[in-house]
Amino acid sequence: MADYVYGPGRTHLFVPGPVNIPDPVIRAMNRQNEDYRSPAVPALTKILLEDVKKIFKTTTGTPFIIPTTGTGAWESALTNTLSPGDRIVSFLIGQFSLLWIDQQQRLGFNVDVVESDWGYGADLAVLEAKLRQDTAHTIKAVAIVHNETATGVTNNLAAVRKLLDAYRHPALVLVDGVSSICALDFRMDEWGVDVALTGSQKALSMPTGLGIVCASPKALEASKTAKSVRVFFDWKDYLKFYKMGTYWPYTPSIQLLYGLRTALDLLFEEGLDNVFKRHTRLGTATRLAVEAWGLKNCTQKEEWFSDTVTAVVVPPYIDSAEIVKHAWKRYNLSLGLGLNKVAGKVFRIGHLGNLNELQLLGCLSGVEMVLKDVGYPVKLGSGVAAAAAYLSNSTPLIPSRI
Amino acid sequence: MADYVYGPGRTHLFVPGPVNIPDPVIRAMNRQNEDYRSPAVPALTKILLEDVKKIFKTTTGTPFIIPTTGTGAWESALTNTLSPGDRIVSFLIGQFSLLWIDQQQRLGFNVDVVESDWGYGADLAVLEAKLRQDTAHTIKAVAIVHNETATGVTNNLAAVRKLLDAYRHPALVLVDGVSSICALDFRMDEWGVDVALTGSQKALSMPTGLGIVCASPKALEASKTAKSVRVFFDWKDYLKFYKMGTYWPYTPSIQLLYGLRTALDLLFEEGLDNVFKRHTRLGTATRLAVEAWGLKNCTQKEEWFSDTVTAVVVPPYIDSAEIVKHAWKRYNLSLGLGLNKVAGKVFRIGHLGNLNELQLLGCLSGVEMVLKDVGYPVKLGSGVAAAAAYLSNSTPLIPSRI
C-alpha cells in the first residue's frame, strides 16, 4: 500500500496543526469535481461567505476564502492593505511571529520589531511607548499573532485595541488567528481587528488548503490605495467576482467548499462558545498533567496560557526532539517539535480542533510512557490522573443529540 | 445531519464487536457497485478464497464467504453438516453459546447441553465422560465457542481435539470463532476443527456483512448426506459456482470484497502471529488495569482469560448498565453490556481488532472516570498506570514501515 503509516490502530495526532478532521467533514469531501461556473457552486459560496463571518465574530467584515495556506493568508493581509516601506509594529514572541516578520521584511515593509523572550506574550508596554511617540501616525499597522503556536502563548488582543483607542491611533490591526480562530474566543468587530486570518487545517479541523482572511471596512478602504504588488492574493479580483455573483476569480476546490460547509455546521451545532469552553477544559487538563509530571510550561505567565497548544519544557539532559521521534515510532503519537530557539528544549501538545476528553487522555498516557522511555522519572498515570480529576468534575458541555 | 452521534471528537468504540475499522479498509470500500459476473470479481474472489484460509490456519479447508452475520454462519455450519435429530454436545458458558444452543434446538437437533457457571470455560470432564460412554457414536458433533464474548472466556480447543482423539470419536467439531479468529491463535488443521466460522465485524475489523465459514474435507463430505433443510446457506450452491469459476450463487457485496482484500493485506502485513501477540498485550494490560481498580474479572481462571474481551464484575451496589450508559453519554465511550445472567453485574471492554496502546489507554482512562462518576471509589490514573507500566516495558511488535 502507498501508505507510510505506522502499525495497527489509529494515529494519535496531537501536533498543533494539521489537526484531526471530524468524520462528517471527511465524508462531505469524498466527492467528484463540479463545474464551479454552474449555479450550484456560487449558491454554496454565497452562504459560506455569510457563515464564515461568524467564526470571526464580525458582521461588517468581508471574508476571502483563498486557495492557499496560512503563509499565503499572511501575504494577502499585508499586500492588500500596505505599501512598500510602510511602518509595521510587529511582535516577535516565537517561531511563527518570526516567520511572519520575515515575510513582512521580504515584502518590503519597514518592520519595527518588538521582541519578547520566547514564552512571553507581546510586550504591550513597548507598543504603548511607540504609540505615544507616534503622533505623526507613521505606524501604518500593528501585526500580531493571536496565539503563538511555537510557545503556546495567547496574546491579549483586547488590550491592543484599548491602547490604540487610548492614543486615538489609526493604525490597522492585522491579526494572525491561525491557531486561535474557532478554538479561542475571537471578536473581530469588538476588538477592532482590521484583518484577521486563519487556515483550514487548524481549529476548523479540515485539510490544508484554505486561507480564510477577513477584512474590516477600513482594511477594504486601505486596499484601494495600497501599492504592494499582488495578483493572486489581490482582494480586488475577488470583489469583482463577488459583484458578478460568480464569486471565484480562479478555480476553487469543490471538495474543500463542501468540507467547509460541514465544518461550519459542526461548529455551529456545538455552539462556538461551547467549542471555546471545550478548548479551555482540554487546555487546562493538559496543563494539570504537565504540572503533575513535574515539568514546566514554556509559557511564563498564566495570562498567556494557550488553550490550543502547550509547549512543555524538558529537563536539560533530555532532547525534546527524541521525545517527538520516539512518540511517533513507538506509540503512533504525533507531537510538535520545539522550533528554532526552543528546539530540543520543548515539545508541544496540540489540543485544538475536533477533540474530546478520552482522545486527550490517550495522548497524555502516551506522553507519560515516552517520558519514561527517554529517562525522565515520571510517575506513570500521574498526569492522566490530574487531568481526569479535573475533566470528570467539570460540567459536560455537549448535549447529546439523542 | 443524519448522524445520531454524540459530540465532538472521535467515538471510542470498545464493544467486543463491531470493532474499529482501519482507515485503509474504509477507503477500499468507498466505491461503486460492479458487475459481479464480469471477469474482475471472480478473479478477486479466487484470490480471496485462497487467502482467507490463512486466517483459519488451514490448507485443506474450503471457505465460504456468505453475505450474512455470525448467526447465519452458525446456521450454515449446522445445517450443512447435520440432519434433524442428530445429537450435538454443546457447551453453555455464556450468552453467545446459549444463543447458538437455542438455534441448534430450533433447527431440530438433539442438543446435549453441558453447562458451566458463567465465567467458567467448557467443562471438558463432562465431555470426556460423554465420549467414553458413546461407543455407539451417537454424538454427531461437538459445538463449542472458541471465545465466549459475554464472559471473556477462551476455551481450550486443543484439549477438545485431544479428547476426541483419545476416544477415537468421529464427531465433527464445530467451532464458533466469531470473537477469536484473527485475534487469538486458531489452528483449524492442527486442532482438527471441521467447521470454523467468524464474522467480518469482529477481529477482521470490517463492517458487518460477511459470515466466513470454513469446512474441513470431513465436513464437506458430511454435507453430502446432511438432511437439514437449507437453500440460502447451502454449501452445494457455492461449490457449484466454484466449479464454474464464477463463484457466487447470488450477488455479493462488491464493497465488502474489496474491504476483505485490504483487511487481509493489513493482517498479513502485520503478521498474524504479531496480531495475536498484540492482542495478548492489550488483553494483559486491560486485566492489569481491572486489578488496579480493585475489581474482579468475570473469568474465573487464568487459563480462560480472553485476549479479545474482558468482562469486569462491578460491586453489588452498582448497576453495570449505568456504567455503559454513562460512558456513552458523557465520554463518547462504547462499552459492552452485561448480558442475561450477568446483566447489571458486569460490563465488558472489547479489545479486539484494529487497536493500539494509546487507544486502549484512552479507553481505560474513560472507564476510570465513569467508575468514579457512578460512585465506585477508584483511584484515577491507577488502571492507566498499571497498564502503561506493562505496555511500555513489553517489546513493541510492529516494525515501522519507514
Added chain:
Amino acid sequence: MADYVYGPGRTHLFVPGPVNIPDPVIRAMNRQNEDYRSPAVPALTKILLEDVKKIFKTTTGTPFIIPTTGTGAWESALTNTLSPGDRIVSFLIGQFSLLWIDQQQRLGFNVDVVESDWGYGADLAVLEAKLRQDTAHTIKAVAIVHNETATGVTNNLAAVRKLLDAYRHPALVLVDGVSSICALDFRMDEWGVDVALTGSQKALSMPTGLGIVCASPKALEASKTAKSVRVFFDWKDYLKFYKMGTYWPYTPSIQLLYGLRTALDLLFEEGLDNVFKRHTRLGTATRLAVEAWGLKNCTQKEEWFSDTVTAVVVPPYIDSAEIVKHAWKRYNLSLGLGLNKVAGKVFRIGHLGNLNELQLLGCLSGVEMVLKDVGYPVKLGSGVAAAAAYLSNSTPLIPSRI
C-alpha cells in the same frame, strides 16, 4: 493497485443489478462501525422501519431489514408463512422465477408450477382455473415475481389480486419485487400483497447486503403457525427485539443503515412517482433504440414490457455472450448475460436505479458499437437518435434544487 478494473474513465454499469450507487449514498456509508446497542442505532432504525414502508406503499405492513441478499429474502418470505408440504402456485417465466421455485421445492413445499414461455408473463388463465377448482383452499400461497429480471417481463399484480378476490380465495400472495420495488409502481396494500421483498442493490441503488421484506398483518398471523424450520430468517426474533426497542437480533451493518437512510432521502426527494416516471422514460427510450437497431425485445407483449430491464434478442448468427464480453473488455460497459434458456440468445440492458438520460445514451452508443464490432449490420447513431428524440420531447420530471 488491488483493482481489477479496466482502463481510464468510468465503468458503465448497465446490468440489472447491482446498479449504480448515488454519490451521496457512497458518502453516507463512508464511515466507522458503531455500537448497535447504543441509543443512536435504535433511534435510526426506528425511523428507517417507518420510512421503508413507503417504498412498499403500505401502512399496515411490518418490514424486516435483514442482512442478506434477495435469495435470503425469498427464504424469509417462504419459511415464515408456510409449513412443509404446503401447496404454492408459482409462476415460472424466466431464470429468477425458476430459482425461486427451486428454492420452494428444496424447502419442502408442494409447488404447483405454472410455466410460460420465456418472454411471456405469468399465465393468469391457469391461475384462474386453479382457483376455481380449489374450493377446499389447498392453495396456501401464490408466489410471483413482479418483474422477471431474466426476460424483462413485468407481471400484472393487480390482476392476480382481482382473481383471488373474485374467487374469495384466502391464499397468501408472496411477491418478489427485487427488480421492481423503487423503480416500478408497487402497491402492497392496494394489491393485497402479503409478503413483498427487495434487495438493496437493485432499485434502492445501494450495495448488496440488505434483504428488505415486508409482511402484511395476515402474513404476520400466518407466521405464528408456520412450521418451516428457521432461525436466522425468523421474523419472531425481529419482533421480539422490535418490542424491546433495540430492534436487532444480531449485528446490523451500520454502514448500510446510514446508506439506506440516504437512499430513501434521495427517493423521497425526487418523489417515488417521479422515480417511476423516470424509469418509464428510460425504459421506453431503450425499447425505441432496440427497435431502431432492427432487433427484437425478448418480451412478447407490450403489456409486459419492463421499465427496469430490457432483454434484447440477437440474430441466430451472433452469440449474445460475445456481446457482453466485448462490451466489458472494449468499452468498459457492463451488460447482462442471457441466462439458461435464453443464454447466447439475448443480452440485457439494465436501466433501473440511479440513472439519467445521458448515462443511458452513453450506454446505447456503446451497444451500437458493440453490435457493429460483432458483425451485426447496425446503423451507428440510429438507436441513440430514436432514444434521444423521445427523451428530449418528454417532460423533464426532475425539478432543479437551485
Added chain:
Amino acid sequence: MADYVYGPGRTHLFVPGPVNIPDPVIRAMNRQNEDYRSPAVPALTKILLEDVKKIFKTTTGTPFIIPTTGTGAWESALTNTLSPGDRIVSFLIGQFSLLWIDQQQRLGFNVDVVESDWGYGADLAVLEAKLRQDTAHTIKAVAIVHNETATGVTNNLAAVRKLLDAYRHPALVLVDGVSSICALDFRMDEWGVDVALTGSQKALSMPTGLGIVCASPKALEASKTAKSVRVFFDWKDYLKFYKMGTYWPYTPSIQLLYGLRTALDLLFEEGLDNVFKRHTRLGTATRLAVEAWGLKNCTQKEEWFSDTVTAVVVPPYIDSAEIVKHAWKRYNLSLGLGLNKVAGKVFRIGHLGNLNELQLLGCLSGVEMVLKDVGYPVKLGSGVAAAAAYLSNSTPLIPSRI
C-alpha cells in the same frame, strides 16, 4: 442535504477543468490529516518530486508542488525568474493568455503583447521578427500558453524553441501547460522550456489545490537574481527545505499528496503516451461530431486543433450561454461557456483527463439534444454516429488488467 446538485444519476462533467477524478484518486484522498513533519510525509514527498518530473518529460528540472491554483503557479513562474520592468514577449490568443498577460502587467513587467485573432495560434512570425531585432537581448522571457483553454488552440512549442535557437536568443521560455500537461505531449527538456506549470484539477484529474511548477537549471539560476517581490511563491524557501529533507516550507495538504501519488500511478500504469493517444482519439471524435452537426470549430487551422478542449461556434441566432445553461439544468451536463470576445458565440466541450469513449458519446448525445432544444436544426444521432464510427474503428489503446 447540503448538495446543490441536479437530479438523479451522474453529473456529466465536460468543462475543460476541473475534470472528472478517477475513483481510486477519490479513495486515496478519503483520509485524515497527518503530521507533515513526521518521517512519513517527507518520504512520500521525495518520491512524488521524482515522479512528477516525468509528466514534464524532464530529468534536469526541479519541481515545486505548491498549494495554490494555476493563477498562483503563473505568479510563481514569473516572480521567481524575472525582475520588475523585464521585457516579456507574450502571446494573446484567448481569455487565459489574456489573464496571464494581465498578471504580467500588474506584476510590473514590460509586456510585449503579440496578439492573434481568437481561434488562431501564437503568431510566431512576429516572434521571429522581434527576436531578429533583439540583438541586445532585451527580451528576458517568452511567455506562452501551450493550450489556450478558451478557444481550443494548441500552440507549437517546438517551433518556439527552434526560433530561439535560430537566433541564439537566451530568453527564458515560460509555458502555461495548465490544460495540456498530462493530456498532450509535453517535452520540457527537448523543447528547452525553462518554467512549465500545471494545476491539479486539469489533466492530472485531481481536485483543485496544487499548482505544479517545474524549473529548468537556467530558471533556477535566474531565480537567484530575480528581484520580483515574493514570499509565498518563493522557490528559495522550498529549496531550503528540500535540502533539509523536510520538503515543506508550510503545511501541505496530506490528502492531495496521496491523491497525487495515485493520480501519477494511474497515468504511469496507462502509460503517458497512451494517455496522449487517448486524448487524440477523444478530441478527433469530438471534432467529427461537430462537423456532423454542421457547426464550426472556433480553432481556425487543423495544426492548432486541441485534443483537450473543443470550442464550438454557434450560429448567430443562438446564444451559446443558453446552451450551457440548458445543458446543465435539463441534462445534468456541464459544458464550458464562451469567454470574453467569444462570449455567447462559442460553447466548449472539455475532453481532457480521466475519460473514456462512452462518457464522451453520452456527452455528445446530450449536446445534440441541447442543440435541438435551443432551435438548431441538428439531426439527432448524427454527431454520435460520426464519433462512434471513428472510435470503434481505432485501435483500443488500453490493455485490460485481467
